[in-house]
Amino acid sequence: MTHYRAGAVTFLSLAIALTALRPALAGGIGFSDEDIANQGGGGPSFFGFVRLVDGPGIADAKVTAELKSRGALVTRSDIMGVYKIPGFGKDVNPDDVIITCAKDGYKQANVVRMPHDASDTKDPVEVECYLQKQ
Amino acid sequence: MSVSVFAKRIGQFWRAIALGLLIVATHNEATWAQTLTGSVSSAAEGAMEGVLVSAQKAGSPITVTVVSDEHGRFRFPDGQFSSGHYALRIRAVGYDLEDPQAVEIGTAPANVAIRLRPAADLAAQLTNTEWLMSMTGTPQQKRPLIECMSCHTLERIVRSTYSPEAFVPVLARMAQYANNTTQARVQKRVAKRPVRDDFLRKLADYLATVNLSSGRTWPYELQTLPRPKGRATHVVITEYDLPRKTIAPHDVRTDAHGNVWYSNFVENFLGELDRRTGAHQEYPIPALKPDFPKGALDLEPDADGNLWLAMMFQTGLAKFDMKSKTFQLFPIPPDLDNDAAQQSMVMPRSSNVDGKVWTNEVAKQSIMRLDLKTGKYELIDPYKLLPRGTQHGPYGMVADAQNNLYFMDFGGEFIGRVDAKTGESTLFPTPTQNSWPRRGMLDERGRLWFAEFAANKLGMFDTKSESFKEWNAPAPYTYPYDAFMDKDGDLWSGGMASDRVLRFDPQSGRSVEYLLPRPTNIRRVFVDNSTSPVTFWAGNNHGAAIIRLQPSD
Numbered sequence: 121m122t123h124y125r126a127g128a129v130t131f132l133s134l135a136i137a138l139t140a141l142r143p144a145l146a147g148g149i150g151f152s153d154e155d156i157a158n159q160g161g162g163g164p165s166f167f168g169f170v171r172l173v174d175g176p177g178i179a180d181a182k183v184t185a186e187l188k189s190r191g192a193l194v195t196r197s198d199i200m201g202v203y204k205i206p207g208f209g210k211d212v213n214p215d216d217v218i219i220t221c222a223k224d225g226y227k228q229a230n231v232v233r234m235p236h237d238a239s240d241t242k243d244p245v246e247v248e249c250y251l252q253k254q
Numbered sequence: 255m256s257v258s259v260f261a262k263r264i265g266q267f268w269r270a271i272a273l274g275l276l277i278v279a280t281h282n283e284a285t286w287a288q289t290l291t292g293s294v295s296s297a298a299e300g301a302m303e304g305v306l307v308s309a310q311k312a313g314s315p316i317t318v319t320v321v322s323d324e325h326g327r328f329r330f331p332d333g334q335f336s337s338g339h340y341a342l343r344i345r346a347v348g349y350d351l352e353d354p355q356a357v358e359i360g361t362a363p364a365n366v367a368i369r370l371r372p373a374a375d376l377a378a379q380l381t382n383t384e385w386l387m388s389m390t391g392t393p394q395q396k397r398p399l400i401e402c403m404s405c406h407t408l409e410r411i412v413r414s415t416y417s418p419e420a421f422v423p424v425l426a427r428m429a430q431y432a433n434n435t436t437q438a439r440v441q442k443r444v445a446k447r448p449v450r451d452d453f454l455r456k457l458a459d460y461l462a463t464v465n466l467s468s469g470r471t472w473p474y475e476l477q478t479l480p481r482p483k484g485r486a487t488h489v490v491i492t493e494y495d496l497p498r499k500t501i502a503p504h505d506v507r508t509d510a511h512g513n514v515w516y517s518n519f520v521e522n523f524l525g526e527l528d529r530r531t532g533a534h535q536e537y538p539i540p541a542l543k544p545d546f547p548k549g550a551l552d553l554e555p556d557a558d559g560n561l562w563l564a565m566m567f568q569t570g571l572a573k574f575d576m577k578s579k580t581f582q583l584f585p586i587p588p589d590l591d592n593d594a595a596q597q598s599m600v601m602p603r604s605s606n607v608d609g610k611v612w613t614n615e616v617a618k619q620s621i622m623r624l625d626l627k628t629g630k631y632e633l634i635d636p637y638k639l640l641p642r643g644t645q646h647g648p649y650g651m652v653a654d655a656q657n658n659l660y661f662m663d664f665g666g667e668f669i670g671r672v673d674a675k676t677g678e679s680t681l682f683p684t685p686t687q688n689s690w691p692r693r694g695m696l697d698e699r700g701r702l703w704f705a706e707f708a709a710n711k712l713g714m715f716d717t718k719s720e721s722f723k724e725w726n727a728p729a730p731y732t733y734p735y736d737a738f739m740d741k742d743g744d745l746w747s748g749g750m751a752s753d754r755v756l757r758f759d760p761q762s763g764r765s766v767e768y769l770l771p772r773p774t775n776i777r778r779v780f781v782d783n784s785t786s787p788v789t790f791w792a793g794n795n796h797g798a799a800i801i802r803l804q805p806s807d
Contacts, residue, residue: 163641182720190638191679194720206683209641 164214165244166205170197170221173229173250177201181223183249187216197221204244214238214245221249288337288359290330292366294322296349301326304481306345306491307368308771309357311338315495315532319771321487331490335359345771346370347379347478376476381773382408383752386731387477389464398457400708400733403750405435406796407773412472414465421458425449432547434566436796438500439520441547444567445593445617479729479752485766485807492802493771493794494532501525503793503800505553505778509561509576512784514800516793517553517563519777524550524563524574527800542568542585546593552651553778556602556611564600564613571600571613571624584624586631590615597622599649604657608674612659614648621648621661621672621679636661636670636679650693650736652702660702660717662691669702669715669722684713685722693736693778705734705747712737712747712758727756728765735776741783748776748792755779755790755803768805772797 170181183203186192190212197203208217215238221228234246294305303324310317318335322328337360344351349370357366373379380388385408386396399408405428416424429449432441466472494514496503502519509515514527523536539550542565550563550572561574570585586595594617601612611624613631621634637646649664659672667689668681684691686709694704694713702715706724710733714723727734727747734747734756747756753774758765775796782789790803 180721187639191636191681193639193681193683195683196721207641208639212639 163208163210163212164217164241165207166203166214166217166219166247167244168203168219168234168247168249169201170203170223170249170251171201172226173252178223178226178251181221181226181249181251184218184220184222186218186220187212188218210241217245219247219249221251223251225254226251227254288335288361289332289363290335290340290357290359290366291363292328292368293326294328294344294346294368294370295326296370296372298372302346302370302481304346304483304487304769305349305368305370306482306769306771308343308345308493309335309340310343311335311340315497315534317343317493317495317771319491319493321482321489321769323487324483337361342366342368343771344368344370345769346481347384348373348376350374376478377409377413377472380409380476380478381751381753383729383731383754384476384478385409385412386751387479388472388474390474391460391464395460396731397708398453400751403733403775404433405431406437411461412465414461415467416458416462416465417467418455418458418462421461422451422454425454425458429454432567434502434519434547434549434551436500436502436520438796438798439502441520441549441567443594444546447594479754482767482769486768488806489768490804490806491768491771492529492804494527494529494534494800494802496525496527496798496800497534499798501798502549502795503798504549504551504795505780506791506793506800507553507555507778507780508782508791509555510559512782514791515553515561516800517550519551519566519795520547520549522548522550522568524553524561529802537574537579537581539563539565539568539572539581540583542570542583551598552600554600554602557604557606560602562600562602562611564597566598567596569595569597571597571611573602584611584629586615586622590622590631590633592617599651599661601651601653601659604653604655607655607657610657610674612651612653612657612672614651614661616647619647621659632677634672634677634679636672636681638679639681650691650704652694652696654696654700654717660696660715662693662704664690664692664707666690669704671717682715682720682722684709685724686711689713689724692734695738697739701739703737703739703745705737705749707733707735707749710734712745712760714760723760725758725760725763728758728767729754732756736779738779738781740781740788742788744788746779746781746790748774748779750775750777750795755792757790757805766805768803770801770803772799774799774801776801 170178177200179199181197184194185205229252230250232248236245294302305322307328308319320328341356350373352369352371432443435441503516504519506516516525522539526535547567552564563572573582596616597613599614605611609626613622622631646666648661650662652660657674661670667684671680689706690708692705692707700717704713706713710727712725732752733749735749738746745758753770754767774794776792780791787805792801
């Protein structure tokens with residue numbers, strides 16, 4: 121009987137543990153596996169080039185992805201002018217995300233959004249951002 | 255005689271008396287303050303460089319440590335010691351102290367020849383960093399262990415004999431301990447925390463490959479870091495033992511008068527230490543939630559020099575008035591409170607600008623802002639853009655002159671900014687993914703210096719250009735917790751793994767790592783810029799001691 125009770129308690133404890141959905145939080149032990157935890161929630165992600173109009177990619181340009189009333193995410197283009205913005209939340213409509221780019225000595229000329237199937241949230245949205253010298 | 259001449263004479267008289275007293279006091283000091291010098295050697299190496307030699311007077315809470323030079327010689331600062339019986343200790347991985355174990359310091363300078371013998375138990379001397387270097391397994395497998403160090407050393411794990419099956423319930427149990435838990439004071443969370451069974455199982459399987467479950471010795475060779483040499487030996491380290499083993503100093507800082515203050519991570523006290531005498535005083539913080547884990551984490555001054563504490567599971571914030579030595583509490587309202595609620599950070603530095611103090615709500619992965627006039631908190635979700643359920647949390651906080659908040663995304667990879675006027679948040683991903691930015695400081699040039707805990711890197715975010723720089727920590731698996739840029743352009747850091755304090759020059763890339771005399775779990779680091787060279791301060795969170803490190807160059 122005691123064994124059954126101990127087993128039931130263990131089972132219950134494990135069942136509670138198995139309900140785990142919330143990821144580890146700051147300042148505490150989470151035994152986390154962030155590669156699993158931070159896989160993203162299936163919302164839209166963005167990538168593309170920051171380029172000189174009719175020219176090469178521009179490195180170290182600031183790229184901002186802004187969603188009105190929900191904030192912004194700012195990254196920089198790499199040496200080839202490529203930028204990547206990780207996945208947003210599932211509820212984010214990619215068409216509502218405004219991509220802009222900037223760099224000292226340049227002004228933004230144009231932003232071109234490549235054709236994209238809005239229903240395919242796993243396919244990153246390609247947005248090219250063009251700068252011209254001031 | 256005129257009144258002014260009389261006053262002048264009186265002034266001269268008292269100055270002469272004061273000078274006389276000073277001469278007497280100095281003379282007395284000279285008769286009992288002595289120098290301790292000596293050498294360190296072993297049969298295997300002869301004269302040894304980089305051996306830490308510590309001396310502690312019987313009954314004193316203060317231990318002073320110096321490091322032997324390239325000739326094996328050491329010298330404590332002149333006038334450091336009064337007459338008495340001093341216990342000696344050494345730290346040199348692979349060696350134990352043979353003799354002498356103590357020295358009598360009298361009226362003459364003392365000189366001791368310290369001899370070392372091979373260590374009886376090398377494993378007992380390894381730091382967490384050295385265990386991580388030694389263990390078999392991939393960096394991915396070792397990664398979860400960095401969270402174990404918050405409560406105990408990794409030695410505890412590797413000396414266990416648990417099988418994978420035995421490990422699972424142990425890990426599940428530990429996940430229910432509050433993060434403000436130490437070996438001396440275990441505290442349970444009131445709100446049960448769910449833990450994914452697949453994570454536990456995977457970790458348990460791995461841990462059983464690096465402990466003693468399959469034999470009497472470890473199935474890998476023990477690796478050690480080299481002893482200090484050169485510039486890393488040019489240092490004096492002072493440890494102030496605190497009066498209870500349970501005291502867990504988390505954040506340590508000095509005030510405008512040079513007094514040392516610290517937050518106690520596991521008890522409801524604010525601590526004060528006299529750096530000259532080691533005298534210690536505690537100010538009890540009223541308990542807001544008596545049945546919840548005790549202790550506070552972040553300790554920050556406001557513009558008036560008053561100290562603020564983030565009250566962890568006690569929830570809310572506490573302001574300590576430095577003049578009246580009393581607390582004013584700012585509890586969070588019931589609609590924001592629950593059994594998991596936790597405030598680990600507070601940022602009052604620019605509250606004089608708009609009357610607002612920043613804090614965080616760990617359980618909601620959110621930021622909160624306290625209005626000092628009304629006592630009301632507002633909740634701000636800085637991750638509204640991101641998918642739900644991903645691992646992020648606002649942790650270290652700094653504020654600029656306009657009280658805009660910059661926060662470190664512990665568990666994730668962002669530096670975040672919350673605009674003081676609009677409340678809008680902007681996220682800046684670090685160049686390294688999953689870097690876990692932890693804590694840092696904002697310098698006068700608007701550069702945010704911070705530790706990338708999981709990436710083993712130090713980082714700098716320029717708030718003006720909104721761009722990053724990153725530097726690898728010189729040793730592997732050191733996992734820096736915090737970073738502090740000093741007045742001379744050196745970046746200081748420490749952590750829970752290596753028992754070392756890192757001093758890094760971002761311009762040249764040169765670094766010095768000062769080994770500490772004892773296993774030392776460092777959290778917040780603080781540099782006192784009022785001295786030359788600067789003075790480094792930190793707490794030994796698991797060792798109930800305050801550490802002062804004075805480089806000689």
